[in-house]
Amino acid sequence: MRVPGLGGWSDDPLWATVYDWSVEHPRAGGLLWRFGIQSELRRLYAATDEIGRLPAGARVLDVPCGGGVALRGLRPGQDVEYVAADIARTMLDRTTAAARERGVADQVVPRVADVEQLPFEDDTFDLVVSFTGLHCFPDPARAVVEMTRVLRPGGVITGSAILNDSGLRHEPMRRGGRLAGLLGPGCTGPEVVHWLQARGVLAPTLERSGAMGYFRGVKS
Numbered sequence: 001m002r003v004p005g006l007g008g009w010s011d012d013p014l015w016a017t018v019y020d021w022s023v024e025h026p027r028a029g030g031l032l033w034r035f036g037i038q039s040e041l042r043r044l045y046a047a048t049d050e051i052g053r054l055p056a057g058a059r060v061l062d063v064p065c066g067g068g069v070a071l072r073g074l075r076p077g078q079d080v081e082y083v084a085a086d087i088a089r090t091m092l093d094r095t096t097a098a099a100r101e102r103g104v105a106d107q108v109v110p111r112v113a114d115v116e117q118l119p120f121e122d123d124t125f126d127l128v129v130s131f132t133g134l135h136c137f138p139d140p141a142r143a144v145v146e147m148t149r150v151l152r153p154g155g156v157i158t159g160s161a162i163l164n165d166s167g168l169r170h171e172p173m174r175r176g177g178r179l180a181g182l183l184g185p186g187c188t189g190p191e192v193v194h195w196l197q198a199r200g201v202l203a204p205t206l207e208r209s210g211a212m213g214y215f216r217g218v219k220s
């Protein structure tokens, strides 16, 4: 069941603006994260460092890019191709504006795309990042199949998601998000690890930070 009139991500609901504001404000947003989901916003920022370690000429896919929070990992002049993909046009517009502000617009290619049907060739990205994403998708297992399909062997996949096994404390948020049409069925930590392993990702790691789980692995 879904509450009518609230709108999903593509309708740019008020929640999208609130969420975006929270991730771009380390102090006030960080407090919201700490009290709301018992997670450190700075852990998300730290996870984006992986992007800054890519050599010139590398290709990275950020899906869903949202308002572009992961761009903080990208360095001006790094000379990588950064494909920012999201199902919502408004989110891509925010990422484009953020890229301009950060002086990295020349490296960023915005693409409207559904993570469950990515419009990219197999094995073509050196890094796939998916922050705060899996719990928003209608079929997170399918999203993992697609993200690992476009990742080249030896490439890294990393990201985060609100997990279904983070405890009853977060259940009202998960249920409310689903009713609003903003959250999908979600998944547990072991499910994410299993889906990654099934796609040839070696020894995937999962680190919990409150309701959020951070995963990372290398495609064999």
Ligand SMILES: C[S@@+](CC[C@H](N)C(=O)[O-])C[C@H]1O[C@@H](n2cnc3c(N)ncnc32)[C@H](O)[C@@H]1O
Binding pocket: 009, 010, 019, 023, 063, 064, 065, 066, 067, 068, 069, 085, 086, 087, 088, 091, 113, 114, 115, 116, 130, 131, 132, 133, 136, 137, 138
């Ligand atoms: C909570 S935001 C996270 C965005 C960003 N990665 C971050 O950490 O701030 C979730 C994003 O998922 C996008 N989204 C939802 N369903 C999607 C789908 N099927 N394919 C691609 N993006 C999707 C939404 O438009 C929204 O921008």
